[in-house]
Amino acid sequence: MNNLSQPISPMTFSGHARAITILGLPLVGGHVAQFAIGLTDTIMLGWYGAEALAAITLAGSYFFSLFLLGSGFAFAVMPLVAAAAGAGEDQQIRRTTRMGLWLSLIYSVLAMPLLWWSEPVLLALGQKEQTAVLAAQYLRIAGWGLFPALLVMALKSYLAALERTQIVLWITLLAAAVNAVVNYMLIFGNWGAPEMGLAGAAIASVVTQLVSLIAVLAYALWVLPEHELLKNFWRPDPEVFSRVLRLGLPIGLTNLSETSLFAASAMMMGWLGTAPLAAHGIAVSLAGLTFMVHLGLSNASTIRAGNALGRKDPEHLARGAKVATVMSLAMSLVAIAAFLLIPEQLMSLFLAEDDPQKPQILAIGVGLLVMAAMFQMVDGLQAIALGVLRGVQDTAAPMLIAALSYWGLGIPCSYVFGFVLGYGGVGVWVGLVTGLGCAAVLLMWRFWRGAVRRI
Template sequence: MSHATSRIIPGRLGAWGPEIRATLALAWPLVLTNLSQFALSLTDALFLGRVATEALAAATLGGNLFFAMLSPAFGLALAAGPMCAQTRGRGRGHLRGMRRDVRAAFWACAAATIPVWLALWHTEWLLGALGQEPALAALAAQYVRALMWGMPLFCGFVVLRGFLSAEQRPLSALVVSFIGVALNIPLNYWLIHGGFGVPALGVVGAGIASSLCNLFMFAGLAVVIARDRHLRRYHLFGRLWRLDVARLREVAQIGLPIAGSMALEISVFAFAAIAMGWFGAIAVAAHAIAVQVASATFMVPMGIGQAATARVGLMTGAGRASAAARAGWIGIALGAGFMAASATTLVLLATPIAWLFLAPGNPGAAETAALAATMLVMAGFFQLSDGVQAVASGALRGLKDTRVPMLLAGLGYWIIGLPLGLVLALWLEVGPIGLWIGLSAGLLLVAGMMLARWMRLSAAGGLTLRRRLG
C-alpha cells in the first residue's frame, strides 16, 4: 500500500475515532432537526387522513408540487453550509467571510422565491393540466396557497442552520425545531377542526399551521443567534441590504446544482404522485403513506450527510485532505448502517405502519392500507441505496462539488428510474407498484454513481484538486 493511499483508507485507526465522535456529535442534532421539520408535514398527513381520504390525497398532491417548486430556493439555502464551513476552516477573516456567505444566501433565496410564488398561486390549473381530478386539484390549491407563505421563512431557517453547522453548534436549531413541531400539533387540531371562534378550515388550516411554525422557527433561530455571546460577533443581520456580487455568484455556482439535484429527486416523486392520480384517490393516499414513512427514515442519512458537508468542508478549507476524506467515509458508513436497520423494520412491520395513517371506519381504508403496505415493503428495499446516495452527495457538497452529482441524479431518476416505472405501471399493467419498482431502480443507480464519484475524488490528490473550487 502506498503512503498516499494509507492517508485515506482506514489504516490509522487512531485518527478515525475522534472523527467518528465529531461526526456523531454534529449529526444527531441535525438528524433530529430534520425529523422535527419533516414532522410538520407528517402531522398534516396524520390529521387530514382522519378527516377524509380526499383531504389526505389533496394535501399530498399539493405538498408534492410545493416541495418540487421549493427546490430552487432550498438548494440556494443549502449552499450556505459548505460555504460557511470552508470559510471557517480557512480561519483568517472568517467572521466577515461567513457574514458575507449568509447574507448572499438570504438574497439568493429571496430572489428564487418570487417566481415560485407566482407559479404556486396557479396550483389548481397546474394540477388540472397534469390530468388530476378537478375536485382534488381545487382542494390541493387551497392547501398550497396557505402553505406557500412559509417558504422564504423555511429557507432562511436552513441558511442559519448551515451557519450553525459550520460553527459545529447545531443544538440551537434542534431546540427551535422541536418547539415548532410541538406548536404545530395544537395549531393543526385547532385550524383543521375549528374552535374558539375559528371555523373548521380543513386543508387550509393545515397549510396555515405549517406556515406559522416556519415563521416561529426562523424568528426563534434569529433571536438565539443575536443573543448568543459568541455568535452575535458575526453580525449576520447587519447591512442585509448590501449586495455582494462575488458571494452571490458563488452561492449560485454551488446552490443551483444542489437545487437541480433536489428538483430532480423531489420532482420525480412528485410526478409519481401525480401518476398515482391516474389510478384513483386510493392509490394517491397509499402512495402518500409510503412516501411519508420513507421520507421520515430518509431524514437520518440526510442529517448525517449535512454533518459530512460541514466536516468535509471544514477540513478542506483548512487544507487537510486526508481528514476530509476520512470524514466523508465515516458519514457514508453511518448512513448505510442506519438504513439497513430501517429497511428491516419496514419490511417486517409494513401493515401496522400503514394503519397508523388511517381510521378503520373511513371508506376505502382497508384497500388503501393493503396497497400502502405493499409500497412500504418496496420502500424497505431501496432504503440502503437511498441512504448511501444522501450521505455521499453531502460529502461531495463539502468539496463544493455539486454540478456532476446533479447530472448523475438526472440520469438515475429521469432517464432510468421513472421511465422504467411508467413502462411497468402502464404498458406492462403492473399498476402503482410498477412505479415504485422503477423508482427503486433509479435510487440504486444514483447511489452507485455517487459513491463512485466520492471514491475517485477522495483518492490521494483528488481532494487537493477539488480545493480550487474553494
C-alpha cells in the same frame, strides 16, 4: 464552543464516529422534527378524510419540489461557511450567509406565482379535478410560507456549519410543537376555532415557518453578534452573490431532480385513483422519515468535509466519509426490518378506523412499503455521497448524475412498469428503486474516484 479554526489531529475510525454522532445527532433530530411538521399534516388530514389526504399528498409533493429547488442556496451556505471557518475567515462567513439569504428571498418571489396558480398546472398533469382543486386551495395559503421557510434553511445552515447544531434541533422541535397544536385546532375546529380542514393545515404551516424564522434569527443575532448579519443587509455583494449562486443552483437542481422523481410518482399514483394516491402518501411519509436520519448524517458529512477542505486534509476527509457511510448503512437495516415486519401497523397510524377506504389503502400500502424497504440502502448511500461532495464544493457533476438517474432512468421506469407493463402502484415504485440505485453508484464513484484524489 466552536473550535473549527484549531488544527486537527489524525482521528481513528472510532474518533470519527464519535465526532459525526455528536455533530449529526442534533441534525438528525432537527430533520426528523422538520419532517414531523409535514407528517403531522398527513396524519391529521388522513383522520379528516381520504380526499383531504390525497390532496395534501399532491400539494405536498408540488410545494416540496419548489422548496427543494430554492433550498439549494441555503444548502450552499453550509459548505462555504464551514470552509471559511476552517480557514479562520470570519468576514467570509458573514458575506456568505447574507447572500444566501438574498438568493432565498429572490427565489421565493419568483416561485410564488407557481404556488398561487397551481390548479391549472395540476390539471394539466392529469390529476382528478376535485383533488387538484383541493390541493390548489391549500397551496394558495401554504405558499406564503416559502419565504420564511427558505430563510430559516439558510440560517440553520449557517449555524450548523459553525457546529451549533443543538440550537437547530431545539428550534425545529419548537416549530413541530407549534404546528401540531395549530393543526389540531384549525383542521378539526377544536378549542373554539372554526373547522377549516385543508385550509387550517395550510395556515398552520405558515404560522410554523414564521415562528421558526423569528426564533432562529433571534438566536443568531443574540449569540453571534460579531457576524452582524443584518447590518447593511441591503448592500449588494456581487462577488459572493455569484459564488453562492454558482454553488447553490446545481445543489437546488440536484434536489429538484430527486424530489421530482417522487413528485412524478405522486402524479402517476393520482392517475390510478384516490386510494392509491393516499397509500402512496403514507408510504412516502414513512420512507421520508427514515431518510431524515441519512440526511442528518449527510449534513454532518458536508460540514466535516468542508472543514477538511479548508485545512487541505484529504486523509481526514476520506476516513470521515467511510464512517458516515457505515453509519448510514446500519440505520438502513433498522428501517428495512420495520417496513417488512410491521407494514400494516405503520400504515394504520395514518388512517381513521371508520374510513371506508382503509382496507383498500392498506392493501396497496403494504406492497409499497416492501418497495420502500428495497431502496433504503441506496437512498442512504446517495445522500452521504451528496453530502461529502457538497462539502468539497463539487456540485455540477452531481447535478448531471441526478438528472440522468432520476429523469433519464427513474421516471421512465416508473411509467413503463406502472402503466405499460401494468404493475400499477408497485410498478411506479420500481422506478424509485431504479433511479435511487443508479444515483448511489454514480455519486459514490464520483467522490472516491474524483474528489478525494483531487484534494
